[in-house]
Amino acid sequence: MSASTQGAGVRPFLIGATWTTGQGTPFESINPANGARNGLIGSASREDVDLAVRTAKAAQARPEWRAMLPHRRAAILHRIADLIEAHAEELAERQMRENGKLRAECVAQAAGGAAAYRYFASICETMPAEVAPSRGDHLSMVLYEPFGVVAAITPWNSPLTLESQKVAAALAAGNAVVLKPSEFTPTIALRVAELALEAGLPPGILNVVTGLGAETGSALVAHPDVRLISFTGGTATGKAIAREAAGRMAAVALELGGKSPHIVFADADLDKALQGVLHGVFSSSGQSCIAGTRLFVERGIHDAFVARLVQAAKALRVGPPDDARSQVAPLSSFVHRDKVEAMVDMAREDGAEVLAGGSRPADPALADGAYYLPTLIGGVTNDARICQQEVFGPVLCVMPFDNEEDLVAQANDSFFGLAAGVWTRDFPKAWRVARAVEAGTVWINTYKTLSVSVPFGGFKESGSGREKGFFGIRTYQEAKTVMVGL
Template sequence: MTTIQEGTTERESMKRDYYKLFINGEQVDGSNGERTKIYNPATGELLAEVAKATKEDAEKAVQAARDSFDNGKWKITPAGRRARVLNKIAEIMGSRFNELVELEILNTGKSLAAAKGQIAQAIEDFEFYAGAIVGHGGSVNNVPGQFHNYTEKEPLGVCAQIIPWNYPLMMAAWKIAPAIAAGCSVVIKPASLTPLTAIVLGEICHEAGVPAGVVNILPGSGSEIGNYLVEHERVNKVAFTGSTSIGKDIMARAAGTVKRVTLELGGKSPSLVFEDADIEAAVDGSLYGAFNNTGQSCDARTRVYIHENVYDEFVEKFIAKTEKLVIGDPFSKETHMGAVIDQAQLDTVKSYVQSAIDEGAEILTGGKELKPEGYENGFWYAPTIIGNVTQDMKVVREEIFGPVVVVSKFKNEKEAIALANDSDYGLASSIWSTNTATTTRVANQIQAGIVMINTPFSAFPGTPFGGYKQSGFGRELSAGSLDLYTETKSIMSYFGSRPVNPFGL
């Protein structure tokens, strides 16, 4: 057992051969000694082994979180003091920025530029909630007669947070920061493929002064550990980012204990390019919107609809720039796109592209597996553009989660809006037009939680992130997210000179 000293600078290297569970402020082995092998997606090589949690370990983690919440002082620590700890977390992360970037790249195969941006935002998340919690509180409300009403915000309790593999550290920060800022305790279940930086983040939280038991990291099977946490009667809330199918299952399981749920689920987001758009800007933005993070992003704009009068110009330039993307060494500053996460996901991408071919679509560029020099054993796929599609095709309707985008024409604004909204999902969307009247009208009619106008960027600390329809519910990343981790208590008091006697007896 290795203990990280709270409030000190004692620490291990982030690169290890073996990572343990983090429960109640301690690194511990799994109860049955089993380990999960973690591979580098870029090379296919073994990266590390991670302790695999069991239900017994999950119970210990929930108990640690429960005790830290019920009997500990974190929930009653003044907001300003909690804020100082969150800022200390950000400070430690900043001091170890390069280590975090390196570990994230090794575990995910993503590009250096992508990893740097995501780690930077993870740091900013803690800084943002350090400020947001200080101003978060109740209100005084007007009521008739000789009554006084006010509300208080109280931390919700123990929160189970289930993290996806595409943004391991950033998603962990999105969830941990508001929860502990609000005074909650958490049990984090990172993705089995990418648990390393989440484990390290738990250790950093403790090092910064978060009390033992407030943050617990529990790598293990989603179907076993995730379900156990979702159904646990002593867990008050579940926050999940991942597929819509698993989100539906979580809702059903959480219903048994009527626990609060936040879901950020899948997407099949559109990008609308109008006739008056700055075509160069639209091409550049659509390139990033589709292929950033190797297309493994819930907000990827993978349906691009272009006005028929500029379709040929846009597509020609879009193809040309797509074919210039640098794919290979994730640690190179020149690399634009990294690896696909594993063989299973690579096979999924390939099957979707084949389905498009079978249904009569046309591969405009890409459509093949890659073997970059020096990375022949990794999982790589060419950025792919598919044309001649119809709305009923699988590649148009279903989330692929890879570097595949479809392009199609529209005739007018009404049709563009109809095409954009013709989806079970409603997470993000982009609009490209130089006419502010057009962008305002269209933005007001798009069924999506995030609308980007003349930009591919969807998320900054302080801006709500979440979806409509089957993309989930609840908003993360903003000050309003603190409400997801607090209860609102209404307190009514009477200050009249005579006792209240409603029945007149």
């Protein structure tokens, strides 16, 4: 029975070619825009996870995928991309109902998911091995082998793109995957897995187990046959995964939290900078690891720029994700909205000034959803808790800086190092700051410009390893040296 024809009961998950509701306790999927119930989802127990990993291991050991010629493997990945594009509206609708993201963003992310499969298909077909310079009477070759079974654990904020980026790269590298999506956004992975089988992916090469992190996720991370754990999510969880993996020397790829500095110099194009700052923190309702949540404005223009920013933030239209007029949608869940709200209250207790927002919207039409107003916080210094802790919501902290040296010191004064943005007309200055800021991605006169063709990851506690780009496929491979005597 396919997942899409299961009916009104518990939504099953996929192990091999079998759809099963599992032995765990089913859980509800809730629409954060209105509190409506999306459905009941099957939960994978520890025994179900064990079966999924063993199924993946057996499938990867067979030659159908591991030894498939690269151009044929690429053809299947291209067919998956074709099917994602053909079902883009359906997939976008699923994401919108499950995490509340604006419909336009969901449609764009469906296209991004298909693009990830196409990109890694092209790398799969063209990826070279290496012949190292000889230091004797032998031929030295470097080959790249799949790990075997990869556990991919993904968050709820952008499953259409994040799941595709992980799974497409891992499959292109020749691995088998057990994907555990967030319990808040479970069905996108299930539908894409169904499409992958339709595209000709051998059963068992992509398995999807749904459930809560404490049971399903923990069992997957701890399984001895999982050779690589690829995780995107919170830093605390990433550290726990790294500790578990270290006990058996499993590899990890971790894309974790951020508290990214967004920098506006006095000589910037201030109109463009204003729009960049708004987009950088309030798109996706602030639920983005790369959100520019610490705004540093050169002191000479600080007050005037912040006044414009406050006015613009208050003018943003908060509304349902399926309303084309909406600019800020609900947060992904009521639990998460309450967490964001509590962190703003904490900032108030610490003496911060709320310049805009700082509450749920008063509109009665939005009362049943997990909405929170775009919020600006001033009157703080960079060592404040609200400036050091990741909020993961539509909350921006605004601070002045005096000079380049002062700016770099403040920007780097964070446990995180995921992204940064710089606005200035002075390119040498922009280059100096970009090199000095400790971040995996730095944007100059733009923000949140993303591409599957460049590596992505963080410094410090924002993670380890890189995804996307050519580096993205190497993350899912191990180097092997072969020496041939001559």
